[in-house]
Amino acid sequence: MSEKNNKIPFPEDNYTHNIQRNNERKLDRRGFMKTLVGAAGVFAVSSLPWGAVAAKELLGLSEKEYPHKKITDIDRIGVGEAVEFKFPGEHDDAILIRLSEEKYVAYNSACTHLQCPVFWEKEKGEMLCPCHHGKFDVETGNPTAGPPRRPLPTIEVSVENGAVYAVRVKRYES
Template sequence: MTDKKKYKRNQKDSNDDMINLVDNLNRDDDVKYNRRAFLKSAVGASVALGLATLPFSVKAMLESDEEEEAFKIVSLDKVPKGSSYNFAYPTEADTALLIHTEEGEIKAYNNKCTHLQCPVFYEKEENVLLCPCHKGYFSVENGHPTAGPPQRELPLIKTEIRNGVVYAVGRKVRHG
């Protein structure tokens, strides 16, 4: 076969643009930017992000097991049955509400409404926690919303009574 025929065999028969679309493809780019390379990059990035968050996960697990120090709230005789007492826990910026129910139970919650952070008050007559901003109601028994716009329950403050004094011993932010 002559060189002239060999070259003609590799030439396109038409100058139509649709037929000559493959002329702009570069084999190096095809190998460099293929599906396998993309998947390798995606898996590598996922593993790197997972490993980067591992220390934070370990820290969160270790912190949740630690006992919190007891914080003195008030003497129980200063909060008669059917009344409430305002205090700050776990920091001075976090307002909270201690409720001494008519049945003699002690309940404590952070008193910022989970809707728009308005203060929550104890309503003795109805035995509910009320957010007056948008008429949000929470159950005194468990802090769950019963009416109004709030969708999440109030953060629970765990309490203990020692020698007639109420102590806060932990906080539980619940979801669901």
């Protein structure tokens, strides 16, 4: 055998000969972290316009008046009874409760805990969320028991020409 064929193309004690080659290690830990922080920054900046739109909508919610929507005629709902309806959109469940001859209250009927439906129990005079036994005060919409911590969004109503109309959604105020 010739000695020429048995030679290694690099010194035997240099096992890291390929590290020094150009473009061998393009992304080290520092480069990876810089890329990660840069991507998070781009994501944060790109979401700012949507956050501004959401904040504008939430801040103006108390002044926003929707087209008046007829809920029911007053002679079709007795004192202590409730009527379910949709307001302000077709996917927003709400409930109207007649407390006396002249007093009506209406709320968004999605529980403020996990959005389960809230029901009116006439016999007990309570608004109940069956998912986690949440209860709400019928006069104010404030939670009285269970895990909910925020009141139900109030829907302002008006009585005109023998009918009850939904007018606007009041903004939650802490």
